[in-house]
Amino acid sequence: QKEVEQNSGPLSVPEGAIASLNCTYSDRGSQSFFWYRQYSGKSPELIMSIYSNGDKEDGRFTAQLNKASQYVSLLIRDSQPSDSATYLCAVNIVSSSGDKLTFGTGTRLAVRP
Amino acid sequence: DARVTQTPRHKVTEMGQEVTMRCQPILGHNTVFWYRQTMMQGLELLAYFRNRAPLDDSGMPKDRFSAEMPDATLATLKIQPSEPRDSAVYFCASVRVTDTQYFGPGTRLTVL
Secondary structure (H helix, E strand, O other): OOOEEEOOOOEEEEOOOOEEEEEEEOOOOOOOEEEEEEOOOOOOEEEEEEOOOEEEEEOOEEEEEEOOOOEEEEEEOOOOHHHOEEEEEEEEEEEOOEEEEEEOOOEEEEEEO | OOOOEEEOOEEEEOOOOOEEEEEEOOOOOOEEEEEEEEOOOEEEEEEEEEOOEEEEOOOOOOOOEEEEEEEOOEEEEEEOOOOHHHOEEEEEEEEOOOOOOEEOOOEEEEEO
């Protein structure tokens, strides 16, 4: 089982709709969770971080975390064509050598005008 | 506007040649990560350093890859000899303590 799993997509939604991106992780001890956005040919950029169970909202983005189910999601409201990108879920894994991020393979989102 | 810088941005080389990639982390960031990204494997952690000391390089093929941080402003990733399967985008990222990771623009490596 992969440490962080995402549906590769593509997820296609019409402009103005809600896009829902999901991620599951295997390490029950993980405490920090991140969503990165990566445009084609560019580097990943952080858009949301979440540390506690529940929802965290930032503009059109809402991150949701359920540690009991080992599940984290990202909702994008009022999706825009400029949101079309690959979204990477990242989980902080604590090991004897320190903590490091483990990334999922990403979900490609396409927003149709 | 502080940024992680990487050089070169693109590198095309022939199998068997040595490749060196460089990264300048954001000033004040004490942890540096090297990642490799391919379509098939996604973003994989190769190695990382904290306060210039290597913490984990378990993701790196030891026989051909080496990573160093000769000073706080420079991290290097070397491949010798390079192979076609090393073709990928290599990202460097830096972080201050346990804060957000900031990624550099990447080095796109093609090994023929």
